Amino acid sequence: MEVRTRAPGKIILSGEHAVVHGSTAIAAAIDLYTHVLFRLPAPSENHESVELELKDMGLVFSWPSQRLEEAFTAIDIIPSTLETCSPDCLKLIASLVEEKNIPEDKIWLSSGICAFLYLYISVHRFKPAMVAITSELPLGSGLGSSASFCVSLAAAFLSLTEVISIADEKNGWLTLNKSNLEIVNKLAFEGEKIIHGKPSGIDNTISTFGRLIMFKSGELVQIESTIPLRMLITNTKVGRNTKALVSGVSERVFRHPGAMHAVFTAIDFISKELASTIETPATSDISITGRENKIEELMEMNQGLLECMGVSHDSIGAVLRATAKYKLASKLTGAGGGGCVLTLLPTLISSTVVDKVVEELESLGFKCFKAQVGGEGLQICYG
Numbered sequence: 001m002e003v004r005t006r007a008p009g010k011i012i013l014s015g016e017h018a019v020v021h022g023s024t025a026i027a028a029a030i031d032l033y034t035h036v037l038f039r040l041p042a043p044s045e046n047h048e049s050v051e052l053e054l055k056d057m058g059l060v061f062s063w064p065s066q067r068l069e070e071a072f073t074a075i076d077i078i079p080s081t082l083e084t085c086s087p088d089c090l091k092l093i094a095s096l097v098e099e100k101n102i103p104e105d106k107i108w109l110s111s112g113i114c115a116f117l118y119l120y121i122s123v124h125r126f127k128p129a130m131v132a133i134t135s136e137l138p139l140g141s142g143l144g145s146s147a148s149f150c151v152s153l154a155a156a157f158l159s160l161t162e163v164i165s166i167a168d169e170k171n172g173w174l175t176l177n178k179s180n181l182e183i184v185n186k187l188a189f190e191g192e193k194i195i196h197g198k199p200s201g202i203d204n205t206i207s208t209f210g211r212l213i214m215f216k217s218g219e220l221v222q223i224e225s226t227i228p229l230r231m232l233i234t235n236t237k238v239g240r241n242t243k244a245l246v247s248g249v250s251e252r253v254f255r256h257p258g259a260m261h262a263v264f265t266a267i268d269f270i271s272k273e274l275a276s277t278i279e280t281p282a283t284s285d286i287s288i289t290g291r292e293n294k295i296e297e298l299m300e301m302n303q304g305l306l307e308c309m310g311v312s313h314d315s316i317g318a319v320l321r322a323t324a325k326y327k328l329a330s331k332l333t334g335a336g337g338g339g340c341v342l343t344l345l346p347t348l349i350s351s352t353v354v355d356k357v358v359e360e361l362e363s364l365g366f367k368c369f370k371a372q373v374g375g376e377g378l379q380i381c382y383g
């Protein structure tokens with residue numbers, strides 16, 4: 001039995017970090033995916049381990065099924081589907097991952113591999129399996145690779161159970177109905193918890209459902225944009241870790257609760273105003289340029305508040321200065337601390353100007369690309 005899944009990465013247009021503390025945020029799916037191939041071998045194949053292949057990195061990890069069963073039975077914990085991984089269970093999983101001697105320069109993959117083992121065992125126990133992963137997303141850059149990893153894995157594992165069933169077909173890919181997507185999203189969130197520590201759930205939700213969403217305290221509202229929302233994405237290539245940045249913001253909240261809550265409230269207003277600007281009907285009195293100017297101002301305000309939270313970086317500052325020379329507005333996206341920066345490309349901007357901006361940013365050592373915004377979420381294909 002075999003299934004393939006793909007789940008998209010995302011950009012956050014406003015509200016990252018503040019969303020962890022209950023503010024509204026806006027996110028859109030992008031057309032860069034994590035792909036999973038999941039196979040449950042037939043007994044005749046004599047395959048007796050749970051195997052994970054990270055194809056982009058040329059790494060393969062494998063745990064004998066019997067070894068996994070003995071380790072979990074010894075501590076008398078068997079994770080069940082959709083339950084949060086307990087501290088004891090996570091400790092065991094971390095030790096099973098540590099045994100694999102991940103190369104030192106790839107040690108940042110450990111949390112993802114722990115999430116993989118947890119998601120797998122919570123659905124299929126210790127059944128032998130083969131899982132192969134590839135990703136079109138830069139990892140650890142603010143484009144939600146961790147969530148698309150968890151969503152594509154959760155969907156693949158659940159697809160070979162009775163829990164979910166297929167709803168529709170489009171271009172060779174199958175989609176799930178809303179209640180099945182909710183189950184996948186819930187399971188993926190448990191994986192994100194292992195990678196992020198305290199995620200808001202926005203990344204796994206946008207990766208599962210796709211499109212453009214407004215998200216607050218676990219609830220999503222789908223929004224329709226009446227503006228093209230063309231974004232230039234600049235990857236500063238400065239590595240960072242979402243878990244550390246999220247906990248840094250919580251520490252700042254602990255030190256300055258009043259000031260930080262005022263920042264979160266301001267961001268809540270920014271996200272709501274952004275949503276209504278994006279959704280304003282094309283027939284309204286305000287021209288597209290007028291609305292783009294408003295979006296740019298809101299992006300700049302949001303960036304200023306992210307700086308107040310301490311999650312910007314010199315490399316992000318360099319992108320802001322370079323794009324400001326061309327009167328373009330930018331903000332970091334995702335957890336910050338490096339990673340990716342968004343720049344709105346207004347409808348009337350000429351391709352010559354875009355080329356010049358890209359040339360200048362790339363001369364600083366950054367990597368620029370454009371992504372389609374607001375596309376499909378999770379998709380499945382049975383092999």
Ligand SMILES: Nc1ncnc2c1ncn2[C@@H]1O[C@H](COP(=O)(O)OP(=O)(O)O)[C@@H](O)[C@H]1O
Binds near residue numbers: 054111
């Ligand atoms: N394709 C993948 N293979 C293995 N681990 C992955 C993959 N994609 C994401 N991860 C895990 O997610 C982590 C990056 O997540 P995070 O710091 O939240 O950044 P982002 O979600 O913005 O890419 C990686 O360090 C790794 O543990």
Ligand SMILES: C[C@@](O)(CCOP(=O)(O)O)CC(=O)O
Binds near residue numbers: 019020142143334336
């Ligand atoms: C900073 C945060 O708002 C988004 C993190 O996104 P990413 O992992 O940097 O792609 C955290 C969260 O919402 O869980």
Ligand SMILES: [Mg+2]
Binds near residue numbers: 144145
């Ligand atoms: Mg992440």
